[in-house]
């Protein structure tokens with residue numbers, strides 16, 4: 001969006017007058033070049049004038065429209081910070097004196113509209129690196145794939161002044177992750193489109209540490225670390241967390257994704273296969289290498305046998321029965 005500067009003539013003049021002193025200081029940095037033929041030439045480029053901080057009120061003079069909704073912006077409170085380099089507009093755009101004294105012709109040091117999302121992100125990280133939520137961003141799959149803060153956040157044009165998101169979830173994520181969208185339209189799915197669960201409940205779009213991977217040494221898929229260091233799923237499905245007197249080994253060792261898909265699928269309970277018995281028999285056959293015992297001889301080895309979970313109801317672990325009957 002472009003700003004209208006119909007009135008910039010006289011607003012600029014005021015600013016110029018106000019910054020005459022600064023400008024004079026900058027000119028003093030001008031150096032004189034002696035050329036070989038003995039002539040002298042004054043050039044301002046030789047030593048770059050150093051821009052100074054001028055304060056947000058000065059920016060307001062010419063960018064009243066940007067300033068208007070800035071008061072609701074979470075960054076407004078940076079105006080209370082002591083350090084000038086962290087305050088308001090200049091906390092992000094850098095010191096603005098040269099920009100102001102040139103009536104907007106010299107760009108601000110951080111002229112974001114002309115920077116890549118990744119370069120912008122590095123600037124944002126000057127302040128946000130220390131936040132737990134953002135700490136892994138610079139090593140995240142997103143950052144490494146060319147995605148930066150401003151692909152998802154808009155400082156000046158968001159309609160949500162708490163999150164500054166470009167768009168609400170999950171639509172924000174679907175703009176790029178089209179292949180994921182159909183998974184949440186399957187008959188059995190986490191109710192993300194319905195607003196009950198959010199993508200960011202399971203993923204941290206700012207990246208996560210290696211130890212959130214579901215398998216040791218596996219990719220972390222930007223999954224969140226649950227408070228107890230357990231798989232993210234247990235954050236909500238606490239009843240599956242145990243510890244149980246009788247654990248069902250795959251739940252503990254490999255985790256939920258041995259049997260479930262995380263987003264959604266065609267099978268009840270979001271199981272990986274259509275038939276529960278098929279699932280169990282993937283491991284519980286004497287020919288499998290899972291270390292699981294085969295079923296006793298009185299079990300009909302047919303996958304059309306009564307559903308295994310009809311009797312082995314506590315399939316995630318039990319405190320009473322080694323066979324997960326209750």
Ligand code: HEC
Pocket residue numbers: 005008011012015016054055056058059060061062063089090093095096097099100103104105108110111112113114
């Ligand atoms: C004297 C008026 C004036 C003041 C004061 C002023 N600006 Fe500007 N600013 C302009 C003008 C004019 C432009 C447009 C320049 C152009 O389009 O080439 C501009 C452009 C910008 C842009 C780039 C916009 C784009 O679309 O590329 C940014 C960022 C910016 N100003 C930030 C600031 C900040 C931060 C301050 C306070 C430190 C500030 N400005 C103070 C007049 C001003």
Ligand code: HEC
Pocket residue numbers: 001003056059060063066067070075088089090091092093112113120150153154155156
């Ligand atoms: C939190 C960092 C941040 C702060 C604080 C900030 N800006 Fe920006 N500004 C940006 C980013 C990032 C952009 C680039 C637009 C984008 O990609 O979202 C931008 C763009 C602009 C533009 C270009 C026009 C537009 O609307 O996008 C102007 C002008 C501007 N800022 C002025 C200001 C002024 C004036 C202030 C203080 C009231 C300010 N900015 C505070 C980050 C910031």
Ligand code: HEC
Pocket residue numbers: 074075077078085086087091092120121123124125126127128149150153155162163164
């Ligand atoms: C000068 C330091 C500074 C810079 C640079 C900065 N921020 Fe912030 N940011 C803050 C502070 C302080 C808050 C308010 C935190 C709070 O309310 O607890 C904030 C809040 C936010 C929030 C609101 C989230 C929330 O609820 O806390 C978002 C989103 C955000 N910043 C994104 C950005 C982006 C994107 C950039 C780069 C364009 C950026 N910030 C640059 C200091 C900064």
Ligand code: HEC
Pocket residue numbers: 121124125128131133134137142147148149150151152153163165169200205206
């Ligand atoms: C892929 C999209 C995406 C990218 C890239 C991204 N964010 Fe976010 N960010 C989000 C979403 C989604 C939320 C959650 C908002 C909510 O709570 O609804 C969020 C929340 C935040 C918050 C508030 C979270 C908190 O509790 O502290 C801050 C601050 C923030 N982002 C800053 C940044 C900064 C800085 C960058 C770049 C270094 C960045 N974000 C990059 C999507 C993104």
Ligand code: HEC
Pocket residue numbers: 141142145147151152169172173174175176177199200203205219220221222223
């Ligand atoms: C501007 C485009 C864009 C947006 C918006 C976006 N992503 Fe991404 N995301 C990517 C790209 C590019 C990659 C890396 C390539 C890939 O795996 O698709 C990626 C990777 C990921 C990965 C890691 C996949 C892996 O294999 O490790 C996850 C998880 C993810 N995004 C979740 C989200 C979530 C959740 C949101 C919304 C909060 C979101 N993304 C928003 C572009 C985006």
Ligand code: HEC
Pocket residue numbers: 170173174177180184190192197198199200201202203214221223257262263
């Ligand atoms: C209930 C938790 C949960 C929710 C909600 C969730 N995800 Fe995932 N997502 C996962 C898990 C777990 C994986 C890892 C799957 C694996 O490694 O096989 C994953 C994998 C991914 C991947 C990598 C896909 C691949 O094939 O490697 C992307 C991209 C992704 N999710 C995006 C999203 C988006 C976008 C949303 C919201 C629309 C979302 N996720 C919601 C748990 C979740």
Ligand code: HEC
Pocket residue numbers: 188189190191196197198201202232233234235236237256257260261262268269270271
């Ligand atoms: C943010 C909370 C949350 C997280 C994290 C979460 N779930 Fe869920 N899950 C739910 C809710 C809520 C439901 C119930 C959905 C409904 O009623 O539509 C559900 C339903 C399910 C169901 C289907 C239950 C049924 O009866 O059909 C399975 C299976 C499941 N989740 C597995 C997982 C797995 C695996 C993970 C980790 C990848 C996970 N969940 C992470 C909240 C969560």
Ligand code: HEC
Pocket residue numbers: 231233234237240241248250251255256257258259260269271276309315316
């Ligand atoms: C060994 C395979 C297996 C593993 C591993 C597994 N599940 Fe399940 N899960 C099942 C089966 C089978 C059902 C369906 C039970 C039925 O038919 O009554 C189920 C059902 C569910 C349900 C819905 C019914 C209920 O009991 O609430 C949820 C929620 C669920 N699982 C979550 C999880 C979570 C979370 C994990 C990881 C901690 C996990 N599952 C690991 C096999 C497994």
Ligand code: HEC
Pocket residue numbers: 248249250258259276279280281282283284290291292293308309312315322323324
């Ligand atoms: C990913 C492989 C895997 C899947 C799928 C699986 N199991 Fe298991 N199961 C095991 C392993 C490994 C053990 C532990 C064997 C041991 O302790 O020696 C086990 C133990 C058991 C036990 C206890 C056996 C004993 O002697 O203590 C029962 C009962 C059982 N599983 C039933 C089921 C049922 C019913 C299903 C389907 C809903 C199922 N399992 C799915 C791997 C699996």
Ligand code: HEC
Pocket residue numbers: 277280281284293294295296299302303305306307308309310311312323
């Ligand atoms: C009608 C109830 C019933 C059904 C249905 C059932 N089981 Fe069993 N299962 C049992 C009983 C009873 C035992 C033996 C308990 C004992 O030895 O005390 C058992 C034992 C087991 C054991 C332990 C074997 C061992 O040597 O330790 C496994 C594994 C097992 N069943 C898997 C399955 C699988 C897989 C299915 C589905 C194909 C299934 N069960 C269906 C009742 C059932």
